[in-house]
Amino acid sequence: MKTxxxxxxMFCFLFCSTAFSGxxxxxxxxxxxxxxxxxxxxxxxxxxxxxxxxxxxxxxEFTDSVDSLxxxxxxxxxxxxxVELMRITSRLKDGHTRLHGRHLTKSWFPVxxxxxxDGIFITAIHEDYADAIGSKVITIGNFSAEESLGRIKxxxxxxxxxxxxxxxxxxxxxxxxxxxxxxxxxxxxxxMTIEKEGQSSELILPANAYExxxxxxxxxMFNSVPAEKFVRHIDHVKIPLVYRNLERFYWFEYLEKEHxxxxxxxxxxxxxxxxxxxxxxxxxxxxxxxxxxRLIIDLRNNIGGNNQILLPLIHETIMHKDINTRENLHxxxxxxxxxxxxxxxxxxxxxxxxxxxxxxxxxxxxxxxDPVSFTLPxxxxxxxxxxxxxxxxxxxxxxICIEPEIFVKLHSHEYFGCRDPVLExxxxxxx
Numbered sequence: 312m313k314t315x316x317x318x319x320x321m322f323c324f325l326f327c328s329t330a331f332s333g334x335x336x337x338x339x340x341x342x343x344x345x346x347x348x349x350x351x352x353x354x355x356x357x358x359x360x361x362x363x364x365x366x367x368x369x370x371x372e373f374t375d376s377v378d379s380l381x382x383x384x385x386x387x388x389x390x391x392x393x394v395e396l397m398r399i400t401s402r403l404k405d406g407h408t409r410l411h412g413r414h415l416t417k418s419w420f421p422v423x424x425x426x427x428x429d430g431i432f433i434t435a436i437h438e439d440y441a442d443a444i445g446s447k448v449i450t451i452g453n454f455s456a457e458e459s460l461g462r463i464k465x466x467x468x469x470x471x472x473x474x475x476x477x478x479x480x481x482x483x484x485x486x487x488x489x490x491x492x493x494x495x496x497x498x499x500x501x502x503m504t505i506e507k508e509g510q511s512s513e514l515i516l517p518a519n520a521y522e523x524x525x526x527x528x529x530x531x532m533f534n535s536v537p538a539e540k541f542v543r544h545i546d547h548v549k550i551p552l553v554y555r556n557l558e559r560f561y562w563f564e565y566l567e568k569e570h571x572x573x574x575x576x577x578x579x580x581x582x583x584x585x586x587x588x589x590x591x592x593x594x595x596x597x598x599x600x601x602x603x604x605r606l607i608i609d610l611r612n613n614i615g616g617n618n619q620i621l622l623p624l625i626h627e628t629i630m631h632k633d634i635n636t637r638e639n640l641h642x643x644x645x646x647x648x649x650x651x652x653x654x655x656x657x658x659x660x661x662x663x664x665x666x667x668x669x670x671x672x673x674x675x676x677x678x679x680x681d682p683v684s685f686t687l688p689x690x691x692x693x694x695x696x697x698x699x700x701x702x703x704x705x706x707x708x709x710x711i712c713i714e715p716e717i718f719v720k721l722h723s724h725e726y727f728g729c730r731d732p733v734l735e736x737x738x739x740x741x742x
């Protein structure tokens with residue numbers, strides 16, 4: 312009797328499981344109940360944590376988007392759902408509040424693209440396709456390169472349009488996002504039309520497994536791709552100063568001919584080799600001993616970190632009156648200048664006489680940041696939610712970025728020709 316009951320129960324379990332699984336759409340692992348739990352978890356923790364979630368968007372639109380997603384779960388794939396969750400969070404226009412981490416995708420396309428003034432180009436790729444570096448991208452999957460990137464921009468978290476220029480191409484590497492946006496028909500393969508030296512060709516790039524860290528350092532710190540073996544244009548021996556020593560948080564070099572110290576500030580954090588306070592002391596001692604006339608601080612690679620280390624740099628700049636003039640103090644900013652490095656740029660703007668050059672910053676002087684990390688219970692995707700409002704500028708400052716006084720647009724021929732037009736203009740003006 313016991314055996315008969317066990318067999319009956321097992322049959323019932325297998326039948327129900329098979330029937331349940333059969334009701335799931337293709338490319339679906341999580342059940343409707345599991346996704347409902349994840350969606351509600353996201354909404355609850357976002358609303359409970361963020362001090363002002365609807366500062367730049369309408370609450371009703373957010374609620375309608377969530378309701379629409381919950382109503383449509385039964386007909387959506389996992390990738391579709393991830394894309395819609397990203398779309399919902401992106402509408403808040405707070406780049407620190409977003410879905411994040413390696414669980415956003417299970418596989419990757421090992422390519423890196425950059426949006427130059429004259430188009431989208433490949434700057435790094437898996438080593439098996441090294442010849443593609445320097446190619447202009449004409450199509451990505453089912454659409455033109457611009458339309459595919461535009462679809463990514465529609466769902467990517469951001470503070471402003473300038474930050475999207477930097478962050479959006481990262482999601483072109485994620486097979487889940489590319490599939491959920493219908494950019495690719497097969498998530499195992501990315502087809503692109505590329506053009507190099509006047510010749511057009513098709514590039515077929517297979518997806519690969521990659522153990523990414525949860526913070527995507529391969530993207531924002533090392534300018535590489537999600538693959539173990541890769542090549543980058545910046546591995547070229549003649550690269551400009553801005554692309555050298557990317558793994559170093561901060562460093563400087565004396566440009567003797569111009570009597571100028573160039574400081575490359577890549578990350579606002581204490582390095583294990585030399586904490587920032589010690590570095591800052593060494594920097595100013597060198598400026599004094601060398602009798603340098605000018606200081607350039609380059610924030611183009613700096614995506615943030617810890618703003619608490621910054622004040623000694625600001626204070627020393629203020630105290631060195633010969634340096635702290637519009638002619639002698641220059642801050643280079645760009646599409647990656649964000650978070651703590653945005654604090655740095657804003658404090659330089661507000662408390663020093665620095666002149667700014669480059670591209671507009673990725674964030675506003677006043678913005679939300681310092682996110683708390685949560686994990687969605689079933690998909691295990693990381694949810695980041697801002698918890699503080701940083702008023703680094705004046706209370707009435709409603710700018711979405713710091714605009715440089717000299718706006719320098721980067722073209723592909725300059726980058727692949729190993730030139731830095733920003734530094735070229737600065738140094739030319741110093742003659």
